[in-house]
Amino acid sequence: MSSMHPYRSVLYIPGSKERALEKARDLPTDAIIFDLEDAVAPDAKAGARATLAAALREGGFGKRAKIVRINALTTEWGLEDARALRDAGADAILLPKVNAASDIDNLVDVIGTDLPIWTMMETPVSVFNAREIAAHAQVAGLVAGTNDLTKDLGCRVRSDRLPLMTALQMIVMAARAARIVAVDGVYNRFRDGDGLKAECEQGRDLGFDGKTLIHPAQIEIANTAFAPTNSEIDLAERQIAAYEESRASGQGIAVVDGQIVENLHVVAAQRILARAQAIREMTAE
Numbered sequence: 001m002s003s004m005h006p007y008r009s010v011l012y013i014p015g016s017k018e019r020a021l022e023k024a025r026d027l028p029t030d031a032i033i034f035d036l037e038d039a040v041a042p043d044a045k046a047g048a049r050a051t052l053a054a055a056l057r058e059g060g061f062g063k064r065a066k067i068v069r070i071n072a073l074t075t076e077w078g079l080e081d082a083r084a085l086r087d088a089g090a091d092a093i094l095l096p097k098v099n100a101a102s103d104i105d106n107l108v109d110v111i112g113t114d115l116p117i118w119t120m121m122e123t124p125v126s127v128f129n130a131r132e133i134a135a136h137a138q139v140a141g142l143v144a145g146t147n148d149l150t151k152d153l154g155c156r157v158r159s160d161r162l163p164l165m166t167a168l169q170m171i172v173m174a175a176r177a178a179r180i181v182a183v184d185g186v187y188n189r190f191r192d193g194d195g196l197k198a199e200c201e202q203g204r205d206l207g208f209d210g211k212t213l214i215h216p217a218q219i220e221i222a223n224t225a226f227a228p229t230n231s232e233i234d235l236a237e238r239q240i241a242a243y244e245e246s247r248a249s250g251q252g253i254a255v256v257d258g259q260i261v262e263n264l265h266v267v268a269a270q271r272i273l274a275r276a277q278a279i280r281e282m283t284a285e
């Protein structure tokens, strides 16, 4: 999976639900988390593992990134999940309930390959250790687990997510320091489009690459919220052009729409254009 792959929408699909697995092959989501953990009941775990391995081997998920969330290695299912899924054709394994980089080492020992690993950031300890987790050589993405964080913090669920703000920012900072992907937590009221839109906008403001989702109806909202807007693309193009012009005339600074443009703004503008291009490539037939 290229480093420019978009992760605007990252849909959880219970590994036990064959109908949902089938449906995912046509959904406009950038990535799928095939879940063996919380979305699967204990007595359905073994069946889900086999169903999912078969679905992955059958393929048909196109350009969507395929991420498998196994159970924690401290559970009775985690080890078998890792062994059964490591060669099934996933792009990454997502490890829940991570607390420290040593948890990643334990998974690497089991899978024995350089398959990228993503981690759920959903315990208070994981947030304190976010920098070392993100810096692990095999970790390629962090996923905020806002439901578990809320449970562990004992905080209130608020629409502005104030009690989670420190954790969310630490997750984004750790991901950016390590130059890996950061995806925001789920919005549980899956039929509330306005609420989801507001939370996506907040996640985008914070710097997340996208949002984890639980229902297909949420995909388009996340795809729109985490894509550069036409006016952002237009401004980025004009900033780059103005800066090149000013450099050609011996200046180090340009002015666009009354605001200065320095080299660092050009880097940000180029990132916006690269992101827009990656989305075009993702959605091209």
Ligand SMILES: CC(C)(COP(=O)(O)OP(=O)(O)OC[C@H]1O[C@@H](n2cnc3c(N)ncnc32)[C@H](O)[C@@H]1OP(=O)(O)O)[C@@H](O)C(=O)NCCC(=O)NCCSC(=O)C[C@H](O)C(=O)O
Pocket (backbone or CB within 6 Å): 011, 012, 013, 014, 019, 020, 021, 023, 024, 035, 038, 039, 120, 122, 144, 145, 146, 147, 148, 149, 185, 186, 190, 214, 215, 216
């Ligand atoms: C939430 C749901 C249980 C709702 O399911 P349902 O009542 O079946 O919804 P609909 O009838 O509206 O479904 C319409 C069609 O869409 C398909 N569908 C539904 N959900 C998905 C999905 N996630 N992926 C793909 N397809 C899906 C249905 O099959 C229907 O199809 P059709 O038959 O053609 O009409 C359900 O959406 C669900 O199970 N969602 C996933 C829940 C989940 O994965 N939870 C775990 C992840 S969240 C988490 O763990 C957070 C984190 O760890 C933390 O701590 O924060």
Ligand SMILES: [Mg+2]
Pocket (backbone or CB within 6 Å): 038, 096, 120, 122, 145, 147, 148
């Ligand atoms: Mg969780």
